[in-house]
Amino acid sequence: MFLSVQLSCYPLKDDYKQPIRDLIARLEKTDLEVIAGRMSTEIFGEYDAVMNVLSDTLKWSFETYGKSVFVAKIMEGDRRPK
Numbered sequence: 232m233f234l235s236v237q238l239s240c241y242p243l244k245d246d247y248k249q250p251i252r253d254l255i256a257r258l259e260k261t262d263l264e265v266i267a268g269r270m271s272t273e274i275f276g277e278y279d280a281v282m283n284v285l286s287d288t289l290k291w292s293f294e295t296y297g298k299s300v301f302v303a304k305i306m307e308g309d310r311r312p313k
Contacts, residue, residue, distance in 0.1 A: 241299060
């Protein structure tokens with residue numbers, strides 16, 4: 232099963248840009264397709280791979296930077312971005 236995820240991160244701190252940059256850099260090091268945008272990051276891949284990366288990345292973010300709000304839109308589908 233193929234997933235498309237639109238992920239937004241809102242660190243609850245004054246210096247919010249670096250945690251977002253580091254989060255995107257971490258996602259880009261995976262085997263998933265990652266497209267960083269101005270308002271959110273899109274992530275594409277197989278269900279298990281996407282969910283494992285999201286779980287690991289969110290845990291890392293909380294442990295590294297503390298409190299943040301994440302908003303994720305997840306869609307199942309077998310179409311890859313063109």
